Amino acid sequence: KAGVTQTPRYLIKTRGQQVTLSCSPISGHRSVSWYQQTPGQGLQFLFEYFSETQRNKGNFPGRFSGRQFSNSRSEMNVSTLELGDSALYLCASSLVGRGREEKLFFGSGTQLSVL
Amino acid sequence: AQKITQTQPGMFVQEKEAVTLDCTYDTSDPSYGLFWYKQPSSGEMIFLIYQGSYDQQNATEGRYSLNFQKARKSANLVISASQLGDSAMYFCAMRELGDSNYQLIWGAGTKLIIKP
Numbered sequence: 001k002a003g004v005t006q007t008p009r010y011l012i013k014t015r016g017q018q019v020t021l022s023c024s025p026i027s028g029h030r031s032v033s034w035y036q037q038t039p040g041q042g043l044q045f046l047f048e049y050f051s052e053t054q055r056n057k058g059n060f061p062g063r064f065s066g067r068q069f070s071n072s073r074s075e076m077n078v079s080t081l082e083l084g085d086s087a088l089y090l091c092a093s094s095l096v097g098r099g100r101e102e103k104l105f106f107g108s109g110t111q112l113s114v115l
Numbered sequence: 116a117q118k119i120t121q122t123q124p125g126m127f128v129q130e131k132e133a134v135t136l137d138c139t140y141d142t143s144d145p146s147y148g149l150f151w152y153k154q155p156s157s158g159e160m161i162f163l164i165y166q167g168s169y170d171q172q173n174a175t176e177g178r179y180s181l182n183f184q185k186a187r188k189s190a191n192l193v194i195s196a197s198q199l200g201d202s203a204m205y206f207c208a209m210r211e212l213g214d215s216n217y218q219l220i221w222g223a224g225t226k227l228i229i230k231p
Contacts, residue, residue: 033218042221042222042223042224043206043221045218045219048216048218056216056217056218088158090158090160092160097217098217100146100147100148100167100210100212101148101165101167103150103162103165104160104162104219105162106152106159106160106161107159108157108158108159109158109159111158
């Protein structure tokens with residue numbers, strides 16, 4: 001069974017540009033969550049999608065957005081990039097995202113550097 | 116207030132020794148789950164072990180075990196017979212059933228380095 005696939009693995013952008021990251025969850029998983037990881041702030045929750053609908057949202061500005069397609073694949077978009085957006089962006093999938101013991105399966109992440 | 120506290124930013128351990136990584140949590144929800152994840156330098160977060168608040172026994176998964184002390188709100192990860200491949204960041208996380216968002220709350224992590 002293929003794991004969670006994130007593309008691209010690395011990205012270098014300049015301030016003001018926008019970027020789109022992609023995530024393919026494990027087959028059968030319908031919940032996809034996105035996290036931002038930085039050395040200073042740790043793991044911060046961005047948003048969660050389930051059945052093409054955003055179900056939860058973290059405390060990030062509107063420049064961060066996402067969507068989910070009918071095959072559960074998800075994309076996140078960051079517009080008007082800032083230097084502080086440099087981070088590892090992790091995608092995680094789970095079956096339905098609602099069980100107390102339901103574990104998340106993570107991709108290897110996209111390392112975004114904003115210059 | 117911090118809901119998940121990992122007090123050890125970094126640890127050095129000799130290969131083959133046992134390791135205990137600390138995690139304390141804060142919740143008033145009687146129903147919750149505790150998770151440990153490993154993040155090697157490759158970036159991927161790997162699930163290690165899970166403990167439910169109502170589980171009577173400490174969870175074990177191969178060389179990993181969880182020392183769950185509910186009254187102390189402590190869920191320490193124990194790695195027996197450490198190996199060089201155990202060098203990684205380790206994160207403790209909690210999910211509260213009463214949280215309508217069902218999101219995992221993460222600790223800051225502990226960087227474990229295994230010395231040959």
